[in-house]
Amino acid sequence: xxxxxxxxxxxxxxxxxxxxxxxxxxxxxxxxxxxxxxxxxxxxxxxxxxxxxxxxxxxxxxxxxxxxxxxxxxxxxxxxxxxxxxxxxxxxxxxxxxxxxxxxxxxxxxxxxxxxxxx
Amino acid sequence: xxxxxxxxxxxxxxxxxxxxxxxxxxxxxxxxxxxxxxxxxxxxxxxxxxxxxxxxxxxxxxxxxxxxxxxxxxxxxxxxxxxxxxxxxxxxxxxxxxxxxxxxxxxxxxxxxxxxxxxxxxxxxxxxxxxxxxxxxxxxxxxxxxxxxxxxxxxxxxxxxxxxxxxxxxxxxxxxxxxxxxxxxxxxxxxxxxxxxxxxxxxxxxxxxxxxxxxxxxxxxxxxxxxxxxxxxxxxxxxxxxxxxxxxxxxxxxxxxxxxxxxxxxxxxxxxxxxxxxxxxxxxxxxxxxxxxxxxxxxxxxxxxxxxxxxxxxxxxxxxxxxxxxxxxxxxxxxxxxxxxxxxxxxxxxxxxxxxxxxxxxxxxxxxxxxxxxxxxxxxxxxxxxxxxxxxxxxxxxxxxxxxxxxxxxxxxxxxxxxxxxxxxxxxxxxx
Numbered sequence: 001x002x003x004x005x006x007x008x009x010x011x012x013x014x015x016x017x018x019x020x021x022x023x024x025x026x027x028x029x030x031x032x033x034x035x036x037x038x039x040x041x042x043x044x045x046x047x048x049x050x051x052x053x054x055x056x057x058x059x060x061x062x063x064x065x066x067x068x069x070x071x072x073x074x075x076x077x078x079x080x081x082x083x084x085x086x087x088x089x090x091x092x093x094x095x096x097x098x099x100x101x102x103x104x105x106x107x108x109x110x111x112x113x114x115x116x117x118x119x
Numbered sequence: 120x121x122x123x124x125x126x127x128x129x130x131x132x133x134x135x136x137x138x139x140x141x142x143x144x145x146x147x148x149x150x151x152x153x154x155x156x157x158x159x160x161x162x163x164x165x166x167x168x169x170x171x172x173x174x175x176x177x178x179x180x181x182x183x184x185x186x187x188x189x190x191x192x193x194x195x196x197x198x199x200x201x202x203x204x205x206x207x208x209x210x211x212x213x214x215x216x217x218x219x220x221x222x223x224x225x226x227x228x229x230x231x232x233x234x235x236x237x238x239x240x241x242x243x244x245x246x247x248x249x250x251x252x253x254x255x256x257x258x259x260x261x262x263x264x265x266x267x268x269x270x271x272x273x274x275x276x277x278x279x280x281x282x283x284x285x286x287x288x289x290x291x292x293x294x295x296x297x298x299x300x301x302x303x304x305x306x307x308x309x310x311x312x313x314x315x316x317x318x319x320x321x322x323x324x325x326x327x328x329x330x331x332x333x334x335x336x337x338x339x340x341x342x343x344x345x346x347x348x349x350x351x352x353x354x355x356x357x358x359x360x361x362x363x364x365x366x367x368x369x370x371x372x373x374x375x376x377x378x379x380x381x382x383x384x385x386x387x388x389x390x391x392x393x394x395x396x397x398x399x400x401x402x403x404x405x406x407x408x409x410x411x412x413x414x415x416x417x418x419x420x421x422x423x424x425x426x427x428x429x430x431x432x433x434x435x436x437x438x439x440x441x442x443x444x445x446x447x448x449x450x451x452x453x454x455x456x457x458x459x460x461x462x463x464x465x466x467x468x469x470x471x472x473x474x475x476x477x478x479x480x481x482x483x484x485x486x487x488x489x490x491x492x493x494x495x496x497x498x499x500x501x502x503x504x505x506x507x508x509x510x511x512x513x514x515x516x517x518x519x520x521x522x523x524x525x526x527x528x529x530x531x532x533x534x535x536x537x538x539x540x541x542x543x544x545x546x547x548x549x550x551x
Contacts, residue, residue, distance in 0.1 A: 029354075061353075062353030062354055062403070062404070063353075063354075065353075065450075066353070066402055066403070066404065066453060069450075069453055069454065070402070073455060090481075090488075090489045090491075093489070093491065094477070094481065097427065097428070097429050097430075097477075098406065098427040098449065098450050099426075099427050099447055099448055099449030099450060099454075099457070099458065100449070100450070102447060102449065102458065103449075103454065
């Protein structure tokens with residue numbers, strides 16, 4: 001697996017439906033502040049849920065996990081849902097061992113997550 | 120043996136302080152010798168350091184004689200304490216008989232300027248030698264003094280560099296010592312002897328100078344019960360080390376208060392949550408397995424609780440490898456209302472139990488995939504280790520085979536119940 005240490009985070013414009021945050025690259029203690037900053041931009045609310053597209057995520061360390069957990073708590077406080085989409089099988093396995101699957105819902109693709117939210 | 124006078128002792132101390140002088144030489148100093156010779160239109164020049172009983176030439180021009188008279192002239196220049204000139208060696212009763220004066224190359228003239236440290240100690244001199252008797256002009260002697268000053272500057276720079284390297288080396292050694300000491304405080308040095316149980320543990324660091332957050336312990340509880348744990352604090356370095364200490368002592372203390380594994384992990388969670396209340400995000404957390412061993416007739420009852428940690432694996436006497444893993448245990452210290460799961464099992468005669476940190480299961484196999492619990496299970500099933508020590512060796516072999524695929528530290532705790540041994544009944548012995 002190649003780790004290029006780069007991380008791109010982009011928040012897609014919110015027209016209708018949930019916010020969509022696309023995260024690609026390595027999520028480690030160098031790059032996680034970028035994700036944290038992007039998450040702070042998100043205004044959660046009962047009708048403002050968030051889907052994080054992690055299909056381009058190549059690596060996730062403890063700071064990345066802690067940041068996702070913190071985002072989930074902020075969303076829950078605001079009555080919003082936070083769904084993860086497109087997680088790599090190995091990373092999903094690690095999340096599952098940590099019991100995070102009970103907290104964060106995993107979907108194969110952002111489209112599926114959006115569909116699940118609209119149901 | 121001549122006694123060394125106090126000023127000479129102080130001078131020799133200065134020579135020793137420039138310890139780098141032992142190897143000091145090089146183009147810059149040779150150039151100084153070359154310039155000295157050119158300024159005097161003389162065939163020979165040297166740069167010498169006068170030690171206890173040796174005169175050491177650290178640079179030379181024109182293959183000058185280095186022994187005998189030349190040595191004593193250099194030493195005399197240092198003793199003299201200022202510019203030192205011999206106009207004609209043949210007129211000097213002591214020098215006249217020297218082979219370098221009487222024979223080849225026929226030294227007649229000698230002039231020296233002292234190399235003096237900033238605190239006034241003469242280390243040696245820059246010397247010029249000629250084969251004809253002559254006077255030394257003021258201008259020439261001034262230049263020789265400047266050249267000696269240049270040599271001193273050069274030696275100062277070398278000493279400073281030498282010291283910087285030494286300090287750097289000491290700091291590095293100190294940091295490595297500290298890391299190793301911290302590491303030792305995080306891991307119990309020796310596991311206690313538990314009647315009827317074999318226990319073995321190992322720590323496989325990826326890097327020798329970075330402290331990881333893996334921890335384990337095995338310790339007595341009330342009655343004949345024993346507690347054990349193994350876990351991993353996220354992160355590396357000093358912060359992780361401090362948190363690891365807190366986790367270890369909290370687990371030990373919580374077990375004294377209430378040894379129920381679920382309660383122990385809940386207590387640890389409460390302590391970690393308080394530790395970081397209102398702190399900067401992201402909050403550090405840990406994963407852990409905590410267990411209680413209760414001996415019975417021919418083995419141990421085991422109660423295990425887990426918080427976000429990979430499954431403990433039992434290697435049964437019949438070779439079967441199976442997880443002892445309560446489903447659903449979550450990360451410790453970071454979640455709201457976390458769930459810690461608990462399960463009970465037995466370790467019978469011949470059974471072994473492996474606890475490990477995720478450095479092992481998250482290692483990459485040569486195909487690039489994660490080893491995972493399945494890969495570890497398959498490896499153990501093939502190796503069939505039958506004791507705690509054999510289990511440790513098996514995992515060691517696996518980590519060695521994975522090589523660079525292992526990217527995180529791994530801690531291992533292995534427990535085993537020795538196989539049952541058939542003992543003759545006391546009845547038949549008594550009848551004999």
